[in-house]
Amino acid sequence: MTSKLLTNARGAFADRNPNSRKYYDEARRYLPGGHTRTVLTHAPFPLAFVAGNESWLHDADGHTYIDMLGDYTAGLLGHSEHRVIDAVSAALKINTSVGGIHPAEGTLAKLMCERFDLDRVRFTNSGSEANLMAITTALQATGRDKIMVFHGGYHGGLLYFASGVAPWNAPYNFVVAPYNDVDRASELIFEHGATLAAVIMEPMLGSGGCVPAEKIFAQRVFADAKTVGAVTIADEVMTSRHGASGLFSLLGVRPDISTFGKYIGGGFSFGAFGGRAALLDQFDTSPEAGRDRVVAHAGTFNNNISSMTAGCVVLRDIFTAEVAVRHTSRGEEFREAVAAVTARSGLPVCVSGFGSMMSLHALSHPPRNAVDMGLRDADLQETIFLGLLERGVYSAARGMMNLSITVTDDQLAAVLDALTETLASLNRDGHCSPKR
Numbered sequence: 001m002t003s004k005l006l007t008n009a010r011g012a013f014a015d016r017n018p019n020s021r022k023y024y025d026e027a028r029r030y031l032p033g034g035h036t037r038t039v040l041t042h043a044p045f046p047l048a049f050v051a052g053n054e055s056w057l058h059d060a061d062g063h064t065y066i067d068m069l070g071d072y073t074a075g076l077l078g079h080s081e082h083r084v085i086d087a088v089s090a091a092l093k094i095n096t097s098v099g100g101i102h103p104a105e106g107t108l109a110k111l112m113c114e115r116f117d118l119d120r121v122r123f124t125n126s127g128s129e130a131n132l133m134a135i136t137t138a139l140q141a142t143g144r145d146k147i148m149v150f151h152g153g154y155h156g157g158l159l160y161f162a163s164g165v166a167p168w169n170a171p172y173n174f175v176v177a178p179y180n181d182v183d184r185a186s187e188l189i190f191e192h193g194a195t196l197a198a199v200i201m202e203p204m205l206g207s208g209g210c211v212p213a214e215k216i217f218a219q220r221v222f223a224d225a226k227t228v229g230a231v232t233i234a235d236e237v238m239t240s241r242h243g244a245s246g247l248f249s250l251l252g253v254r255p256d257i258s259t260f261g262k263y264i265g266g267g268f269s270f271g272a273f274g275g276r277a278a279l280l281d282q283f284d285t286s287p288e289a290g291r292d293r294v295v296a297h298a299g300t301f302n303n304n305i306s307s308m309t310a311g312c313v314v315l316r317d318i319f320t321a322e323v324a325v326r327h328t329s330r331g332e333e334f335r336e337a338v339a340a341v342t343a344r345s346g347l348p349v350c351v352s353g354f355g356s357m358m359s360l361h362a363l364s365h366p367p368r369n370a371v372d373m374g375l376r377d378a379d380l381q382e383t384i385f386l387g388l389l390e391r392g393v394y395s396a397a398r399g400m401m402n403l404s405i406t407v408t409d410d411q412l413a414a415v416l417d418a419l420t421e422t423l424a425s426l427n428r429d430g431h432c433s434p435k436r
């Protein structure tokens with residue numbers, strides 16, 4: 001049953017946001033659920049934003065928020081990165097859409113290979129597509145049919161494992177293993193060894209609550225996968241922002257294939273998969289390659305001018321390896337400050353994550369897997385989210401926060417104050433379920 005506090009918080013939210021409600025109600029006539037991104041859904045309705053600059057967001061009712069969501073990691077650069085806007089505008093003035101090679105495509109491929117230690121790379125339109133193509137690469141290369149995934153994982157709209165295999169997933173033959181349970185995962189790898197084409201893993205469950213993989217888990221699972229001849233796929237769609245070359249590299253693991261997306265497109269749609277030449281060269285349809293067996297990978301917008309141009313500016317001029325390393329440390333420091341606030345609150349609330357990605361949880365201890373995530377107090381979780389919104393902080397309803405490179409120290413201090421006040425008000429108003 002919904003608590004009185006939560007009912008009141010939802011009512012206050014609705015009263016404050018009549019214009020967002022209007023956009024939502026009108027859109028629902030044509031868009032099931034009022035929008036096209038399931039993740040945006042929350043009660044009573046999601047906010048409509050009309051503008052943004054740096055790490056500020058402005059909604060349809062005249063409120064300004066500190067953007068602590070960073071578009072679920074795609075908004076790493078903030079809302080007004082002129083180097084990207086100028087480069088894309090200049091490129092689009094020359095050409096908008098071309099059924100041929102565009103020079104930025106090869107440049108971005110080189111930047112990606114050098115930065116993320118890939119032999120070869122291919123572009124897609126989204127992270128979802130990149131993962132589907134990475135799985136296809138493994139299926140074709142091995143001639144096997146099973147794909148190991150992890151409970152709580154998310155690899156795209158058709159690769160959804162929050163509670164096991166979603167019924168709408170792409171029709172692969174999945175083996176679901178528990179996250180951060182090295183013995184069980186290893187047992188399953190050897191049990192299915194001869195038919196296992198790939199193991200796909202996020203180095204930190206992103207949608208699944210910013211739950212980092214333990215080093216031993218990531219290392220042994222991928223080592224065991226290699227032993228049975230399965231392809232290791234690192235889903236770095238969210239986590240390639242960490243450190244100089246992504247989170248798997250920080251965990252000391254070199255996968256066969258890595259997948260990318262989100263911020264690399266600088267706000268434009270983006271996806272990529274890349275890795276070992278022996279696997280990626282299946283896509284080499286060139287006459288010189290003279291291969292008798294090739295895999296086709298078409299896609300009208302794979303090399304679209306906006307995303308290719310933006311990607312070059314992002315990796316070469318803005319989010320360089322040095323900036324990425326500094327941003328990771330800054331995120332670590334901020335998460336520690338958040339942890340100090342949650343610990344002082346006396347409520348069953350904590351924070352998990354790595355670097356500039358983190359999540360608040362209505363739990364007394366940071367989760368290690370999807371089972372822990374299922375123990376969150378859903379009412380308290382939502383009340384905290386609405387409390388932060390009321391105090392001018394925009395995060396994900398599920399608790400996720402991602403630092404953009406434009407967020408200022410003053411903004412981060414204001415977020416800590418807003419969280420302190422939100423938790424204090426919950427204590428005052430009697431949300432005092434004992435620490436779990």
Ligand SMILES: Cc1ncc(COP(=O)(O)O)c(C=O)c1O
Pocket residue numbers: 072125126127128129131154155156157202206207235236237238261262270271
């Ligand atoms: C780890 C991970 N993989 C894949 C995807 C899918 O990317 P896209 O939304 O670009 O399809 C997401 C999206 O949130 C993700 O978090």
